[in-house]
Amino acid sequence: MDISTEFTHAIAPGALPVLGHAPHLMRDPLKFLGSLSGHGDLVTIRLGPRRAYVPCHPEILRHMLVDYRTFDKGGPLYERAREVFGESLGLCPHARHRHQRRMLQPAFGADNIAAYGAIMEQQITALTASWRGGHAFEAFPAFFRLSANTAMRMIFGAGCTDEAATAVQQSIATLTRGLAVDLLLPKVTQRLPLPVIRRQTKARETFLTSMDRLVAEHRVRPHPASLLALLLDAQGEDGRPLTSDQLREQAIAFLSAGTDTTAAALTWMFLLLAGNATAQRQLEDEVDRVLHGRPARFADLPELPYTRRVVTEALRMRPPGWVFTRATTARTTIAGQVLEPGSLVLISPCTVQHRPDVYAQPEEFSPDRWLPEHASALPRGSFAAFSNGGRKCIGDEFAMTEATLTLATVASRWRLTPEPQTDPRPKTLATTLLPRRMRLRVTPRHESSTEPGTLADTNSKRK
Structure with missing residues (x-):
């Protein structure tokens, strides 16, 4: 397949003066990005005055991600980050990546x-x-604390205090969510005394x-079971x-990558499950059979394939890392378009993960589409x-493990239902895809279920 000529190119309609397509991305990123494949396989949009190329076909997307010499990490998002x-x-x-990857890979071995x-x-x-029947909580902040506490203790070991974890959590949340300003708003706004800039x-x-x-502190008193x-x-x-x-830079990398995204994935997961009674029932049947009301353990993961499929399907429908950028380092041709060095490429999983010609009924939450016999038929890059x-992502299995264990543990004893005031529309000006409000x-x-392990105890008494 010739990536340079066998695909179509189009210019997205609806660009506004000065701002281009940024308002569409801010207002409803899922709808806007999901619509682009209807125009072409490679689509040009405008972010302010700058053009950006968006891959909308699995093969083009895969090509750009695999050829990371030509499509290097760059653009306003990475520059600011x-x-x-x-x-x-x-x-x-790219020039610094290989050494760092080899240095850190052992930390993510089995x-x-x-x-x-x-x-x-x-x-x-x-x-x-502390959960009891009737308890209600803000979903994303609770899951963010969970993922941040986990990441902090993975990085710093048992020496990480709750006070230290809290201070870092609060600031990393503000920093990561503010990065979208650099991508979606004109550069001039970043020099204004706006509240979001001051908070950053x-x-x-x-x-x-x-x-x-x-x-x-870690240099003086290192904790053996830690990334540092x-x-x-x-x-x-x-x-x-x-x-x-x-x-510090490497510690920051894993903290920033392993908090917002995992928390957002869990937030969407429970929202999607609440809207699909069949998936909810299948999940509960599996965790009841395996866990009998107790928390999930790492050793249980091979016995929880449906739970993992729920996680994967939620990531397909609502990928937390909904947008990132690349910058071309050499002249290249894609879908008949010549991309000069320095061209901005905007990459989003949404453009291919919602294509109806790749995923049947893409807006339907269907974990069984990830059964091996179905998943193996999907095209590369989908x-x-x-x-x-x-x-x-070097921490992909770390994230999948955390999300699967959390989902299984919660589902074994509780059912989480969105409150009526939930607003599932994506939050504006956020680098992580989040619902605007969800309790x-x-x-x-x-x-x-108010006491740990009671279902297992009940079952044993019945025997």
Whole structure:
């Protein structure tokens, strides 16, 4: 298949003066991005005065993600993120990527994921410990605390206090959500004394100070089962031990990548499940058979295939990392269009994960489309929630494990129902795809769900 000529190109209609298509992205990103494949396989849009090319066909998307030399991490989103977070694994250009990937890969091997599973179990138990029938909570903030606490303890080990975790959580939340301003609004607005800009500046100062203190403490008293302990023994590209700045950058990378996205995925997951009684019932049947009312453990994961399919389907329908950018490093031709060096490419999983010619009834929540016999028939590049190629998210299995354990543990004892005031429309000016408002009400699935392990106890008494 010739990527340069065998596909179609189009210019998206509806661009507004000065702002281009940015208002459409802010108002309803799912609808706008999902509509682009109806115009062509590669579609040109405008973000302010700048053109951006959007791949809308699985093969083009895959090509751009796999050829990460030509389509390097760049554009306004990454430029600003590097200013805030540094050139860590997820943000560095191609020239620095290979060394960092090799240095960090051991942290995400099978043995370490199993060890992180124990941390996840503890944090999930802490999240649900206070739940009682009728309890209601804001979904995303609760799941954000869960994922941030898990990530902090994975990075810093048992030495990470609740106070330190809270300080970092609050600032990282402001920083990551504010990055969309740099992508969607004209550059001139970033110099204005807007509240969002002031919050970004203050959050950055708090965040860097907190992270520097944690890294310094870890150098004095390292905790063995932690990412930083691994990095303290690693070498930089110059063959020397990592500096404190480099340690901080890598810690920041995993914290920023492993909090908002996992929390958003869990938020959408319970919203989608609440709208599909069949999927809810199948999920509950599986966790009842495997868990008998107890929390899920890492060792249970092979027995929870439907639960994992629920996670995957939620990521297909509502990918938290809904947009990221690339910048071309060489002249290249895609779908008959010549992209000069420095061209901006806007990549979104939504453009291919909602195509009706790839996924039958794409707006239907259907976890069984991920049964092996169905998933194997999908074209390459049709699922990109974790990106693809050499720069695929290094923590993809970490995130899948955390989401699966959380979903299984909750479903084994509770049913979470969105409150009537829930607003499922995507939040504006957010780098992570989120519903605008979502409160969940807790309903026990079993009469004695207020006490841990009671379903298992009841079952044993019946025997």
